[in-house]
Amino acid sequence: MKKAVFFDIDDTILDTSTFAKSARKSAIRMMVDNGLPISFDEAYSLLKEIIGQKGSNYDKHFDVLTKTVLGEKNSMLIALGMITYHNVKFALLRPFPKTMDILIYLKSKGYRLAVISNGLTIKQWEKLVRLNLHNFFDKVITSEEVGFEKPNKYIFDEALKRMGCGAENSIMIGNRLDTDCMGAINAGMSSILVNSNISPEKIQKIKDDNLDIKIINNISELDKLL
Amino acid sequence: MKKAVFFDIDDTILDTSTFAKSARKSAIRMMVDNGLPISFDEAYSLLKEIIGQKGSNYDKHFDVLTKTVLGEKNSMLIALGMITYHNVKFALLRPFPKTMDILIYLKSKGYRLAVISNGLTIKQWEKLVRLNLHNFFDKVITSEEVGFEKPNKYIFDEALKRMGCGAENSIMIGNRLDTDCMGAINAGMSSILVNSNISPEKIQKIKDDNLDIKIINNISELDKLL
Secondary structure, eight states, rough: OOOEEEEOOOOTTTTTHHHHHHHHHHHHHHHHTTTTTOOOHHHHHHHHHHHHHHHHSSSSSHHHHHHHHHHOOOOOHOOOHHHHHHHHHHHHHHOTTTTTHHHHHHHHTOOOEEEEEEEHHHHHHHHHHHTOGGEEEEEEEHHHHHHHOTTTTHHHHHHHHHHTOGOOHHHHHHHIIIIIIHHHHHHHEEEESSSSOOOOHHHHHHHHOOOOEEEOSSSSGGGGGG | OOEEEEEBTTTTOOHHHHHHHHHHHHHHHHHHHHHHHSSSHHHHHHHHHHHHHHOOOOOOHHHHHHHHSSSOHHHHHHHHHHHHHHHHHHHHHHHOOTTHHHHHEEEEEEOOOEEEESSHHHHOOOHHHTTTGGGEEEEEEHHHHHHHOOOOOOOOHHHHHHHTTOOEEEEEESSOOOIIIIIHHTOOOOOEEOOOOOHHHHHHHHHHHHHHHHEEEEEGGGGGGG
């Protein structure tokens, strides 16, 4: 059977960290300009703290922010923050360079494609749909659905089951050595690490441990390996 | 003390019903075009039925739709539907003609303005913010916050309390005789009905009952009364 290629989404296909940071800063600027009575730097630090505590998929960061600063929720400031965040995020949303070329190349080689992501199912589909990449992927398997996050073996097992393919025929591509690659390896798959800035010591460790993890700069180089 | 003017939002300031209908139709078209295996007409009827059952503020109409048609949720179709719905809604979102002129006129006359709405607080602020009307309104009082919907007297009492003004100095403007106007009258306020297509019989009944409800075509005519 032809191999299946599984992708992480955030910071693998999309530069999520960069656009989320820009969107959050714009939202904070808007809230401060419209009366949140602390400085931009204070408000942005506080938001980062709240995201650290609640996780990035929590949907009430700005509620907590206004409540913390003002003692009660301020719905106008929350609405301003949310709208600005979403407008900037959607304006900046784009895949890494050559992503579309690589996905077309992989389909032309007969690979089946899917996503394995620690995130919310509809939010992850939304990113693919907004970029018009959704038709490339047969399945999106998320931690929300499966109940376990990468690197837990179970999310990889479940993804393999849903795609009807064996671990030995499957490759996981992601930007996190600890979650994407080690999780895949533990599930019996091979793996390719991208966008990682991995240290020479860790590269040596992968060699010493004889792990089936290849390292490239970003997914535009996948055609060298697949 | 200067009078306070309270507005309903949906179908009073914004043509909500029209843009929601267009947005829902576009979303259904997108879902059917991308594989929802029923006709447009069937899918749109089913969506209307689901909205009737769950209410328009329920946020999982498309989840229920895919589950009903397919036996299980389809997250890609839900994402396509949601994105299309929101894109079309925001593209069409605009106030009724001359709304901005009328709001400026009312402020120039010294009126204080607020909203009383059966809806979700942040969603209602979001509409005002997207239209850049938010700075006109001192407060947005919603049924979500207060726990009672118009025409319940309590939501009007609470709005008057938050604005610090007496019922005798306050006017409610809305498109629904039963909820906006009768609720306001019961709370001791006066009222103006807009966008209503009210029947001659009902107009006669208002006269017979000597209710303090004036009727105009739309809010562009408010300067004749205030």
